[in-house]
Structure formats: C-alpha cells, structure tokens
Amino acid sequence: MPTATTMDKVSLMRQVLARTAQLLSGASSRWIDSQPDTCQRVYFANHTSHLDAVVLWSALPANVREVTRPVAAKDYWTKGRIRRYLATEVFNALLIDRTEIKVHQSPVDVMIREIGQRYSLIVFPEGGRGDGQEVGEFKSGLYYLSKKRPDLELIPVYLDNMNRILPRGKLLPVPLLSCITFGPPMWLESGESKDLFLKRARGAVRQLKEF
C-alpha cells in the first residue's frame, strides 16, 4: 500500500510550500465578518500576480486547504516539470484550457464536475492579471457557476500588494509584505440579473480594500 506514504509526502509538501509562500509574501490574513470553514465555497479575488493563487491557498488553515482547489490556466501551469508537479500534485489545481474552449465542455462545467460535493474553489473572475490599481470588470463565469450551484458560498477576497511582490511580466519576486482580506459570504439572489450580480460581486471585493 504505497498510497499512505504518498499522501504523507504530499501533505508535508503542501505544508512546506504553504509556509514558503507565507514567508515570501509576508502575508497576514484577516477574516472580516467571515470564518474559515471546510464547507463548499468559491473564493473569488482580484488578480495581479502569478503568486495570487498560491498565496491565497496558503493563507487558508491546513484543513480548509486540503479541500480547496485553485482554478488556474493550463498553459502557464503545465510549462516545465516543477510547475506541473506543483499544480497537479501539491495545489491540486483545477487546470483550465484557455486556448481550446469547447462548447459542450465549458470551464464552468469542468469546475462543477471536478468539485463534486467536497471541494471548494479559488477563482479570479477578472480573467487576467491587472496592474493592482483597480479591480477589473468580472467575467461571467462566477455567475454561471452560482446559477448551476446556488448552494456554494461565495467568499470575496482582496489581495493587497501582491502586484508589487511579483508584478506582471517579471520573473523575480521582491519580498514585500502583503495582506489578504476575506469578506462575508454572498450568494446569487433569485432572479438577480447577470450584470447586477457581477457588479455586486466586484463591489464586494473592492470594498475589502477599505478595511
């Protein structure tokens, strides 16, 4: 039975990586009107750095981390053996193919299938990385995800200063301190329009900036 030792190795690796990410990003996390929980959730955050997913994932308590999968771009995270190992084995990332989106298998369908009744997700609804000045408009994925699974708790997250640690187009990180703010859960209201919902979700992330 090699599985037990493999699992130990993976969870040790997870622990080590989470600590490294915390140290590198100097991240302190705050929960505002919100608590860490292993229930099924979708953490949605602003996106400014390649490190965002890893840092957010590391900021969660170990038991929550075990059931939380970052949604990440396949083209970036399958480049090179180390990245692929980290994405598939350690972070248990849900890799989405950005170049080849099929009609019958949209990213939202893949997410719903993959999380089942157990996993939570980390998503970045802006679609791409911003410059850290302003949170961009949200893509519609979050809306369709909530429409198909209205039971999922949506947790807004604001990542501060990550763009200065590893900005777009840079290879080397500068070890500044960052701050991760988790907000209160929200849901898609019945009959709420797509535009209104996306606006409300974006507002929830932006509001956390003020705390």
Add this chain to the structure above:
Amino acid sequence: MSEWTTLGLVGGVLVLLAAATVAIRALRARNDSGLNTAILETFRMRVHAWWVLCSVLAATFFIGPTATVVLFGLGAFWALREFITLTPTRPSDHRTLFVVFFVIAPLQFVLVGLKNYPLYSILIPVYAFLVIPGLIALEGDYKRFLERIAKIEAGLLICVYCLSYAPALMTLKLGPAHAFGANARLLFFFVLMVQLSDALQYAWAQIPMRHVIVPSIHPTKTWEGLLFGSASVTLLGGVFWWATPFPWWLAAGMSLVVSVMGFAGSLTLSAIKRDRGVRDYGTLVEGHGGLLDRIDSLCFAAPVFFHFTLYWLKMQNIPQPW
C-alpha cells in the same frame, strides 16, 4: 573573569525582566491600582519584546559573532521589508528593489562579518547610492524620479546601513588582549541602553506636567520625557560602566548620546508613518507593531555609538584589525 562579567550582565538583565513581568502580572490582577490600562498594556508589550530581544541576543553570543551578524542581518531584511511595503514605489522600480533586497542588503552584513570596515562603511552611502539611481534611470521611467530614489535610499540607510553598525561592535578590537566576551558585553550594553532609554522617556512622559515636543508627529513625546529620560539613562550607563571598555564618565556620556539619538530615530520614523497615514509599520501584520517600530531608535543610535567607540579606541592607541 570576563566570562563571569558577561554572565552577570545578561543574568542581571534577565532578573530585571522577570521582575518587570511579575510586576505587570500583579498590577493587571488588581484593577483598582489606579493605573491607566492602556499604559500598562503598552508596557506589557514592550517587556514581551525585550524578552524576545534579550534571549535571542544572549543565545547568539553563545554561538559566536557570526550568529550575531546573521541575526541582525535578518532583522535588517525584515525592517526593510516593512519600510518599502509602506513606501509607494512604481512598478518600474521592481528590478532595483530586487537588487536592494538580495544583493546590497546581504552584502553589507557579509562585509561586516568579514570585518571589512573600509568597504562596509561606504558600501551603501557611496556605491549603492550611485547604483540605485542608475538602475532606476535604466528602466526609462522618469516619473517622480528623485522621490523614488530618496525613498529607496532612505530605507536602505536606516534599516540596513545603520542597523549593521550594531553587530559591527562585535568586530572591534577593544583592548590589547582581545577577548570576544568584551564585544558581546559592549553590544549588550548598547542594546540595553537604547531599550532603557525608550522605556524611561516613555515613563517620564507620563508625569502630570507635560510639554509635548512635536504634537503633529508624536503626541506622547514630551520635553519632560526627553530630559528626565536621558538623565536617567545617563545615570544607568554610569552604573553599568563595568560592562564596557570605557571609564564610568564615558559610559555615562555614551548612554546620553544613545538616548538622544534614539529619540531622533523614533521621531523620524514617526514622521514617515504620519505621512503614510499608518500607526505603525506592522499594520500589515495584525495584532502587534512591526519590527521597525521596535528598532527605530536602535538604528539611529548604532552608527554614532560605533564611531564614538572607535574614536575612543584610537585615543587609547588600540589598532583595529583592518
């Protein structure tokens, strides 16, 4: 003999800290003590910080001078992190910041460890201060150019250059018969005087007669605190002269200098904090102040204490290893 003196110094401080901890516990237990709880809480946090500082410092003494240099190097790195985090830079400064964090800052402490005084005394104020503007100019972003240089260089000067003079005390040759214990004592004496000065200036500022020095920058720093605090530290420095290579009057004078410089350091860093609209450098680390809030006075006092010691050694005709 000298080992016993070191042990006496460190042990004495630990006993004092234990007494302070017990006193705070007792005061907190009785609510009718009439003391302001906020003041008590501040004092409790400071004593806690001293425990950490003293035990870590004492531990590195037992490992050796290199451990002390590494300890201060890590502290400088963390303080610089806090400083630059709260100082707005532009995305085009990224490469320069990388060089500052991973080349210049470590190199400064390596040179201190190697006792290369001719180089570590000018590495930052000469070479780094010319390289930084050059690197920023290379990025082609000229917006607020001078301001960005000033911010990065001020951070480097205060957090790295100034602080590196504290472990540099370990590299001085203090007497004809060189013993490591004497350096450890001198560094411990210096840190002790800085911390006592912080505490005593704060304590004396609590007396009813209050003349705040700069209300716009620091509402709790008063003339009474500065005068009586510095006077008390000068007295204590004279009392602790046996831990230093100085005669009693010089140990007292050095303590006065340390106290005044510490005051200047903490006021300067407060001004920067005010400008940035934050209460302390640790706002990003919830629950407690940052490291820079604890060591601001240490940073300003270290280079002056070091050089005054050097002048004294020169007058005593004690040649230095460089």
